Amino acid sequence: MKCKAFLRFIRNTPQTKGVFQALLWAEPDQNTVCPWQLYKYRLNSKILLFLMMGFFVMARGDTGCCAGNRQIVGEDDFGRKIVLEKPPERIVLLSGTPVDLIYELGAGHMLVGVVDTIATSYPETCRRYPSILEKEGVGRFSAPNIEKIVSLAPDLIIPFASSESPGKYTTVFERRGLAYAAFVSVENVAFGIEQIKRMGSVLGKEKEGKALAHKIRTEVDTLSKKISSRIKDRPLVYYWWGTRNGTYGARTAINELIELAGGVNLAGQFDAQHMELSPEYVIARDPDVIVISYWKESQRDERVAALRKKPGFSGVKAVKNNRVHTIEGHSFHTTIRFAEVIQTLAEFIHPGVLGDSGYSGGLRP
Known part of the structure; x- marks a missing residue:
């Protein structure tokens, strides 16, 4: 019934009437025509139906089907x-x-x-x-x-x-x-790479998202392979977020990025995200390197000074050997900067491991 109604519509519409007449005869009287003529009419009707449906779809292309x-x-x-x-x-x-x-x-x-x-x-x-x-x-x-x-x-x-x-x-x-x-905020590199693609799709930037995800993945893999092939040990790294006794456990991108940079996260043995470790525990583990995050430039020196003043920290290897560094906190939470973070951490943990191509900022003793 819908097909017949559609055919009647296009037969009687000025814009399509001429096309219809050019393709079909007038509708035959089933009582006076032979079966062959009736068959041809019905066949042509079906052909016309598909042609006209395509015509209307193309006609709407400027309002609903273009890329924008x-x-x-x-x-x-x-x-x-x-x-x-x-x-x-x-x-x-x-x-x-x-x-x-x-x-x-x-x-x-x-x-x-x-x-x-x-x-x-x-x-x-x-x-x-x-x-x-x-x-x-x-x-x-x-x-x-x-x-x-x-x-x-x-x-x-x-x-x-x-x-x-x-x-x-x-x-x-x-x-x-x-x-x-x-x-x-991303929990690991793989999640971050997929997030780029998801964001690209939602923003109508699917092609750009896939290209950017591939670029970041390639950069991270290239750096991690280069670092792992050049190091002989994996120093213990304590990441302090700069307030209270906060740090990050195994279920974070920070943990993975420290490992990719050739270190071992002091809190990596804990199946957690955000957590706090007592100063006594950190001192007992005696980390080789300490990395402190900051969000405002004014916090950099303040947080380093605060850590050095903590009771018992003066005897920690990282403090004694002047291996306390700072890094901008947001860099760990955006996949876009993962390669930069790995470079920076690698310089903290294995100075000079990447040569002239390796270090891109953030070091502050």
Whole structure:
């Protein structure tokens, strides 16, 4: 019935009537024509149906099928299927971690809103991508301004997410009919490589995502092979995040990057992410190298001085041998900088192991 209705429509529509008459005879009277004529009519009707369906699909190509308006289908880090009618053009970002990746995918211009504290929380990122400072502020990581976000008319929101949850405000976004895709700090290199591809797909940059993922994977593999072929031992490394007694266990990218750089993470034996180790435990393990993370430039010397003043640390090998170093904390949380991190850590752990091509900054005794 639908086919017959469609044929009647195109026979009587001015734009298609001529085409129909050119291809078909007038509809025969089943009581007066021979079976062969009736068969030819029905056959031609089916042919015309397919031709006209193709015609209408092509005619709509300028509104729904061109590259700029293609439907986007992807997944976020929680396995949620993300379906957008077209590539996003207005993105609100409630986390600082994905900034590097978004810009390296060529999508920085899509950002219309970021958290108010982006400049103070991620100064190195802002130095690398200064246009991020021109974006509208939409509140804090933990307390975004929902009304301000809505006023920016985003077609995609990237919330502040942990590995356990895509964020407590995602239910609000759902009630408001706002699309979101959650991405977390990477836990290992393989996860980070796949995250690049996922982000690329969601942003309509699938080709760029695959190319960037391949580039990072190649850089990391090349560096790790070069380092492993040149070292004879693996010094013990204590990574301190600069406050309390915090460090990172086995389920983190930091643990893997220390290993790829030719070291052993002092906390790597613990199946955990963020954790605290007592000063007594660290002193007893007597690490060869200590790496301290900082987020603001002013914290670098302050944190080194604070560690040296800790009771009992003056006798630790890393302190006695002046092998206490600092590194920008955000670099561990974005896959884009993994190769740079490996180079920097390798210089801390095995000075000169990569020669002239190896070291790219961050060393501070």
